[in-house]
Amino acid sequence: MLREWQMERPKLLLSIHGGSENFSLSPKVKQTFSKGLITAALSTGAWILSDGINTGVSKYVGEAVKTFGSHDLRKRNTVGITPWGVIDNNTDLIGRDAFRPYYPVGNPFSKRSCLSGFHSHFLLVDDGTQGKHGCQHGLRQKLEKQIQLQKIHPRLNQGVPVVCVVVEGGPAIVSTVLDYVSRAPPVPVFVFKGSGRAADLLAFLHKHTSSYGLYFWIST
Secondary structure, three states: OOOOOOOOOOOEEEEEEEOOOOOOOOHHHHHHHHHHHHHHHHHHOEEEEEOOEOOHHHHHHHHHHHHHOOOOHHHOOEEEEEEHHHEOOHHHHOOOOOOOOOOOOOOOOOOOEOEOOOOOEEEEEOOOOOOOOOOHHHHHHHHHHHHHHOEOOOOOOOEOOEEEEEEOOOHHHHHHHHHHHHOOOOOOEEEEOOOOHHHHHHHHHHHHOOOOHHHEEEEO
């Protein structure tokens, strides 16, 4: 990614997790998430990872980049790691060493999703399935761990820190968060309370238990 896309080496990795289907956020939560995410990314030189589709939490990531992102496209290091089988008109993307125009306009009659036009780069993961999410998680987990091993500066013996950010989400998000806080060292998790479903459940559990308290931040 550094060589082929000439991306700047990240000093922080913000991994965004949440629902893949469309959901509503209150104006307060949306503003806090959008402005906070981009401010954190620009001030630290972070990469942002999401599923890269124009629905669910990835859509909110794209809208945040559109509204608050840098006008310098080289600083928009927002990477979508996307299942090939869920992308609408994915055959338009097939080609080698060629420019392939893609128009992220969703078909209202299609059960698939279009890519978010406000992500800067995409890794498309194909396991042969059609219309199913999930095959990207293994690659995403391995990529995050590989990025963690990279030094934030050649003269510093410090790897790239990772932060998990949770907005809404279904049951699988709970397992994802458990994986993050169970790593050695644990990965900090930032949960947006009020965004719904898994995020609100995690916020409730954090309030009423002491488990993993040092690695959880709750936005209210």
